[in-house]
Amino acid sequence: MTETKKIRLKKYIVSVIIIALFGELYFFPFKGSFRFSAGVLAFSLILLYLDLSEIYLTLFTSLTVLLLRGFINSLSIDGSIVDILKLDLPGALYYMLFGVLAHLSALTEKKDKSIQCISILFFIDIISNLFESLLRGNLNINLFHYIILIGTARSIISYTLFILLRRQEILIRQGEHQKRYAQLNSIISNIQAEMFYLNKSMKDIENVMSKSYKLYEENKENLGIREDALDIAREVHEIKKDYYRVIKGFESFLEDFDENDFMDLKDISLIIENNINRYIEQSNKKIDFRFVINNNIPINEYYLLFTILNNLIINGIDASGEKGEILVIQKTGRENMIFLVEDKAKGIDExxxxxxxxxGFTTKYDENTGEASTGIGLSHVKNIVDKLKGTITINSKKGQGTQFKISIPINSLRR
Known part of the structure; x- marks a missing residue:
């Protein structure tokens, strides 16, 4: 049996057990043997919500209800097993007819049409109840009125529960989607940042190759230097080709995401908040992080903005120790967008x-290994800000905290 079939079989078993157990929650509207069961609510809801065969579910449910009620009644009623099963057979046949009518009326195909779906549930419930009452021989005008009333209530309640469950499922999916989207944006922003250094390295490689070839040209009389310079130029050229392939691979990967023309600043802040709060939680720190947006405008270069703010915020968190406060404030000037990233940490020496x-400059060291940080985070930020034709300044007081002020032309962020 495949894994898919096992999962499907498990759904049938759990569903049938739930329906049968709810089927024992019933009441008698008046004296007599006819009873109204909560199992019908569960049966209707499962038919609408789960992608299961009405016929199979009906057969399994009818048999399980018959056996369960027979077993329960055998504990309190004297009589043969056959007599007890005959007593409970109309209830089991009720589920049988209900499921068959649901299949014939294509109930599950109409679950997106509220009025039509409720109407079908209503008529199925009435017909099945009338059938059961005829088998029990207790149909009368009072019972008929109760059947109408209960059929109306159960059909509306069943469909309402179905809508609530589906909305809850949609909310969960949206939450998961937002989480994955936030993670994807974080990854893309990091790749964008790394692209700066790859492109910078390409220029450095070209300079080294040019110098090597120049050295080769200038030492025609010195065969040793001439050959060494030519070998260096060849090897650097191979490195350049490898770098070129890597850069083009990243660029083609990022092109698909550049098709999204813009993202609202408010959405950007929400994604950053989710990522940062998750980082704080994983770090087991008690840091209050807030992001204040004063002007919600669309941003095209949002991946670059992610990189700038994420780096500065995480630096502030790392500098804050176990407790602290990080505040990001956005405001808009006449031509520039301004971000203030403030912490209440230990500050930076003047x-x-x-x-x-x-x-490569860093003041951060691993407490366990003593190894220094790479020291490229703030240089990343500076490179990006320069590319966007903006400025970044720092104001820090020892023992009080640090504030980074980033000012970027709005036209640069909106292309």
Missing amino acids: DIIPYIFNP
């Missing part, structure tokens, strides 16, 4: 500030 944007 003599270090001029060097913090230099590639």
Whole structure:
């Protein structure tokens, strides 16, 4: 049996058990043997909500209800097994007729049409109840009125529960989608940031190759240097080709995401908040993070903005220790969009500030290994801000905290 069939069989078993157990929650509207069961609510809801065969579900349910009620009645009623089963047979046949009518009326195909679906459930319930009452021989005008009333109530309640369940499922899917979208945006923004260094390395490689070839041209009389310079130029050229393939691969990958023309600043802030709060939780820190948006405008270069803000916020979290506060404030000037990223951490020494944007410079070390951080986070930020023709400044006071101010032309963010 395949895994899919096992899952489907499990659905049938669980569904039948639920219906049979709910079927024992019943009441008598007046004196007599006719009873109204909550199992019909469960049966109707499962027919609408789960993608199961009406016929199979009906057969399994009818048999299970008959056996379960027979077993329960055998504990309190004296008589043969055949007599007890005859007593419970009309109830089992009720489910049989209900399922057959649901199949013939194509109930599940009309579940998106509320009035039509409720009407079908109503008539199926009435017909099945009339059939059961005729088998029991207790049909009368009062019972008929109860059948109409209960049929109306059960059909409306069943469909209402179905709608509530489906809406809950949609909300869960939307939540999962948003989570995956946030993770994807984080990945893409990191790739975008790495592209800066790959492109920068390409230029450095071209410079080294040019210098090697120039050295080759200038040393025609010195065969040793001439050959070494030519070998270096060849090897660098091979490295350049490999880099080129990597860059083009990333660019073709990112082209699919560039088709999304823009993202609202409010949506950007929500994604960043989700990522940062998850990072704080995983770090077991107690840090209050807030993102204040004053102007919700569409942004085209949103991946670059993700990289800038994520780097600065995470730096603030790392500097805050176990407790702290991070605040990001966005506001708009006449031509520029301004972001203030503030923390209440230990601050930065004044003599270090001029060097913090230099590639490789870091003050962060792993407490366990003693290894230094790569020191490229803030240089990433500076490169991106420069590319967007913006500015980034820092104001820090020892023991009080740090504020980064990023100012970027709105036209640069909106292309």
